[in-house]
Amino acid sequence: VPAFVFDLDGTLVDSVYQHVYAWHTAFQRLGYDFPAFLVHRKIGLSGPVLIKAIARELDRPIDDERSAELEAIHASEYAARFSSLRPLPGARELLLTLHSDGVKFSIVTSSGKGDAEKLMALLDLDFDPPMLTKDDMPKQKPDPSGFMEGAKMIGARDVDTIVVGDSVWDVLAAQRARFLGVGLLTGGYGEEELAAAGAFRVYRDPAEMCAKLNELGLEE
Amino acid sequence: VPAFVFDLDGTLVDSVYQHVYAWHTAFQRLGYDFPAFLVHRKIGLSGPVLIKAIARELDRPIDDERSAELEAIHASEYAARFSSLRPLPGARELLLTLHSDGVKFSIVTSSGKGDAEKLMALLDLDFDPPMLTKDDMPKQKPDPSGFMEGAKMIGARDVDTIVVGDSVWDVLAAQRARFLGVGLLTGGYGEEELAAAGAFRVYRDPAEMCAKLNELGLEE
Numbered sequence: 001v002p003a004f005v006f007d008l009d010g011t012l013v014d015s016v017y018q019h020v021y022a023w024h025t026a027f028q029r030l031g032y033d034f035p036a037f038l039v040h041r042k043i044g045l046s047g048p049v050l051i052k053a054i055a056r057e058l059d060r061p062i063d064d065e066r067s068a069e070l071e072a073i074h075a076s077e078y079a080a081r082f083s084s085l086r087p088l089p090g091a092r093e094l095l096l097t098l099h100s101d102g103v104k105f106s107i108v109t110s111s112g113k114g115d116a117e118k119l120m121a122l123l124d125l126d127f128d129p130p131m132l133t134k135d136d137m138p139k140q141k142p143d144p145s146g147f148m149e150g151a152k153m154i155g156a157r158d159v160d161t162i163v164v165g166d167s168v169w170d171v172l173a174a175q176r177a178r179f180l181g182v183g184l185l186t187g188g189y190g191e192e193e194l195a196a197a198g199a200f201r202v203y204r205d206p207a208e209m210c211a212k213l214n215e216l217g218l219e220e
Numbered sequence: 221v222p223a224f225v226f227d228l229d230g231t232l233v234d235s236v237y238q239h240v241y242a243w244h245t246a247f248q249r250l251g252y253d254f255p256a257f258l259v260h261r262k263i264g265l266s267g268p269v270l271i272k273a274i275a276r277e278l279d280r281p282i283d284d285e286r287s288a289e290l291e292a293i294h295a296s297e298y299a300a301r302f303s304s305l306r307p308l309p310g311a312r313e314l315l316l317t318l319h320s321d322g323v324k325f326s327i328v329t330s331s332g333k334g335d336a337e338k339l340m341a342l343l344d345l346d347f348d349p350p351m352l353t354k355d356d357m358p359k360q361k362p363d364p365s366g367f368m369e370g371a372k373m374i375g376a377r378d379v380d381t382i383v384v385g386d387s388v389w390d391v392l393a394a395q396r397a398r399f400l401g402v403g404l405l406t407g408g409y410g411e412e413e414l415a416a417a418g419a420f421r422v423y424r425d426p427a428e429m430c431a432k433l434n435e436l437g438l439e440e
Contacts (some may be wrong), residue, residue: 014255014256014257016256017237017240017241017244017256017257017260019236020237021241024237024304025304028304033306034232034309035306035308035309035406035425036234036236036237036408037234037237037405037406037407037408040237040408041408083365084244084248086253086255088255089254089255162288185257186255186257187257187410188257188260188261189410190239190409190412190413191408191413192410192412192413192415192416193410193411193412193413195412196412205255218279
């Protein structure tokens with residue numbers, strides 16, 4: 001029986017474009033002008049890792065002080081758009097189905113504890129799935145250690161573990177952990193892009209995954 | 221010698237994510253809740269076509285009055301973010317290079333004349349390239365007639381015409397016109413997604429295209 005480790009932002013709650021907007025605004029405000037698609041392709045990475053990746057791409061170092069300023073602007077712009085966040089189609093149903101079928105799962109997110117708890121509240125579950133946030137992990141995606149720790153929390157064996165995420169970073173980290181990776185299109189990556197990163201299956205959204213759990217080794 | 225027909229939004233000016241935000245806000249405000257990635261995948265279509273495509277996907281008809289309301293909210297939310305728009309890397313240089321080399325090109329956009337002229341002003345050219353806007357075209361992308369008209373304006377032969385765009389819609393319309401289509405990653409589609417739609421070449425941005433014009437039949 002498989003066990004699942006879920007990403008949160010863009011996988012269970014529709015928050016990717018709000019993050020794109022908030023990061024792009026932060027970079028523009030501090031004078032870093034570059035196209036928004038570049039930051040879209042980095043969503044899923046935690047703040048400091050995302051900032052380093054952009055700095056590398058711009059070939060322009062960003063020191064710790066500027067990095068902290070960028071994170072602060074991102075946080076306030078993201079908070080200002082919080083009321084536009086919605087659970088993704090089928091996210092609640094998928095987690096309730098797994099829970100009632102006794103399938104183990106955990107949630108591993110690059111967001112901080114406060115933001116993650118707000119997103120979980122939107123899912124309106126009557127139980128608390130095991131969760132790791134940025135603050136619980138020494139290393140961040142695409143390092144696989146967070147997903148590995150998330151699998152350990154629920155006693156999943158490596159050969160049973162399936163990571164579910166919306167970004168190339170999730171799928172790459174899953175592979176580095178020797179887990180299977182399932183990609184969802186809800187992060188705005190294309191199907192081919194997730195498949196090329198090594199996704200075992202790609203679904204449109206949690207609703208489609210919920211309807212096709214048999215493909216992932218769950219009997220009906 | 222090739223002739224080029226350029227899309228504008230997302231191809232020469234970085235405006236795709238502002239459009240995603242404005243459309244998603246409009247739909248949410250009128251009670252249509254769906255994930256933002258769905259509207260991202262429709263950017264490049266003109267307003268009424270985009271709204272029809274979303275209605276089809278939601279399986280929920282949207283009448284003309286609601287459609288006009290959605291367009292009005294999109295217009296005001298987009299206008300509110302206009303100051304964040306920037307020319308894409310290399311866009312100005314690419315058009316100046318083509319112009320000074322005597323290579324013919326036109327611009328064909330699903331945006332209205334007013335918005336299109338504001339975007340062109342950001343490119344700061346000292347000449348006015350031939351341009352068709354939404355208001356000049358009876359049919360919109362993915363119908364190929366706009367691009368065909370854009371080629372006709374500059375006297376380009378079919379076998380010489382290359383459409384340059386950032387969306388799958390541009391590449392599909394190019395193929396329907398029997399033109400070649402060049403895809404740019406600046407719209408947030410993945411390379412594989414543009415290639416799967418039939419792009420002849422995919423470049424990161426106008427700057428990369430400008431550096432590789434030899435691949436498109438222009439001698440150095």
